[in-house]
Amino acid sequence: MTTLDSSKEIKKKDSELSQHHEDFRMFGLITFLIADGMTFAGFFAAYLTYKAVNPLPDGYIYELELPIPTINTILLLVSSATFHKAGKALLKNKNSDAQKWLIVTATLGIAFLICQLFEYFNLPFGLTDNLFASTFYALTGFHGLHVTLGTLMILIISWQTRSEGGRITNQNMFPLEAVELYWHFVDGIWVILFIILYLL
């Protein structure tokens, strides 16, 4: 069993270790995002295979309208930039600025979701109509779920970035950085999804 002296020594060692703690939290998150990306990769692979092997019968081929998804792409790209701004502001210790940028980002995320729902309601096909429709809703829906979760997380961290008594400060940037990485990831997935689903 540990004596008092050695346990003190251990505590010292632990505090030395915890200085590096930041690094592998990020490392773990990146590993997780790779795993998450593989789920999307599976969906994309299924979609592309269906497209190649199971073509829809004539008269069932839809031309997807481009305006809404294009607006959505712009919304997400801009939101990535505003999130970056929030991080920059926090680095300069301007918490209220950071909070403002985060709220702007969350608003853009909500706008994306509203546009997505608007598109859903105006599409000429439903979930079970045919193979293309099902895959379309599965892919965009799974991505939309990611956006929803991301928006919720942004709202939480924007509350935590408040000037007085907030948990996220210049010294403790990890929560903000983690959500930022996740948000860029979701953004990147959307770009791939936009190209594969709407443009190809």
Add this chain to the structure above:
Amino acid sequence: MTISIDSQDSNNKRLQPTGWLRYFSFSLDHKVIGIQYLVCGFLFYLIGGTLASAIRIELASPMSDFMPRDVYNQVLTLHGTIMIFLWIVPVVNGAFGNYLIPFYVGARDMAFPRLNAVAFWLIPPSGLMLVASYFVEGAAQAGWTAYPPLSITTPQSGQIIWIMSVLLLGGSSIFGGINFIATIIKLRRPGLKLMQLPMYCWAMLGTSLLVVLSTPVLAGTLILLSFDIVAHTGFFNPVLGGNVVVYQHLFWFYSHPAVYIMVLPAFGLVSEILPVHSRKPLFGYTTMVFSIMGIVVLGLVVWAHHMFTSGTPPWMRLFFTIATAFIAVPTGIKFFNWVATLWGGKISINSAMLFSCGFIINFVFGGITGVALAQVPFDIHVHDTYFVVAHFHYIVYGGTVFIIFSSIYHWFPKVTGKLMSEKLGILHFAITFIGFNLCFAPQHWLGLNGMPRRVAEYDPQFQFVNQISSVGALLMAISTIPFLVNIFLSIKNGKDSGDNPWSALTPEWLTSSPPPVENWEGEAPLVEEPYGYGKPVSTEK
């Protein structure tokens, strides 16, 4: 069993429950979590084993007289799913990985202790859910592969519970994988180089890469499958324009690497055990590392060899045959390295060593049938026959489960500070080895003669060979008794083992047995040569 919780720092693992009670707590100690995985997995192994016995009793006669045909299918499904997702994957990764990896990298715990505990505590509820699904009207009966359209046309409530349970278990597996990668890469003790790590670390690094890259694809596939069942979409339903082969591709993209997820850690464990009990350095460390990584890369691109009869085009068959045949190269290198490690060594014949040697024998047999199955003409002949069943069990039982037992005998003194009874251990090995070979070797013959798998009834001409196989299964069931007796007797009044009964050099033995909560008193030792046997070293007794 005192419980003291400090109000200021209740997350501090030093202050968590002690004694046996900690095994029922949300403990953050990697050693406790490792034992939790092992015991939980073993309980599910007993359930899965009981189901296997039921299958073999049914197959002792050509008619389905022990249970109705649909019950047989449900039992078969449950047996496969439990053994894979609740026994082998959690034990060979979670249990030994959690217990050993922090020692091997010179750390006091895993990189993410809380995530680690979450990963474990996902298992008991989803396991119970899976077992409970059997009692629901319309239990899952599409096999552990859940191929559509079978899985979407048979009664569905049980299938949905099955999917949810496997999704949760997949999540647990991914969390574990992330943790192992972070621990091995980021948490190494300063001064410890990657090429000085014990081989099990490399095996777990490779396995975790496979887990992180392939398990999410299974999750996505099962989500689509559940849409097909619940919302009546047509992803995999040919009636609605779907494509069943897409399911097979996505499923095997996970489930072929899953074979390596089950067997690579066993390769690592046997590489730890053989040098210790033959007092020789592990032969060919560098080639072993490259073989593991080679298997990881190749393991991701061979999945369609499970689908040679699913209308795969010729170019695809050719590619996957060649890729699969290539896997035999790194695997063969490892096999010869183990034999060369034993060659000329001072071998002690004990339970751990016997099970390891049993592994080598069974595994080379399963490997040879594996290469045979990769060849398209042969595969088409024996596809979905008992030949496949025999091959699979030679790898997973004769390979991995033998190593699980070998590891339990090897590390039992580490965990408890007590020695296990060698007499009972050798008895356990003898019955297991004879029973296993008696059970599965005849199934090669059955398969070659065309007995289909997964069917409750068969042609009466196969009855005698099936009865031999069932006797083997009975022996395997009996073999659990000396093992359990051994465990309980040894925990209760086993001989004290001392800190390092095997005079081993790997880092986990360079501390007291059982180890202190912090793994080492003071600083972690720097082990530059974990296999430096046969050289004058001060730790030799």
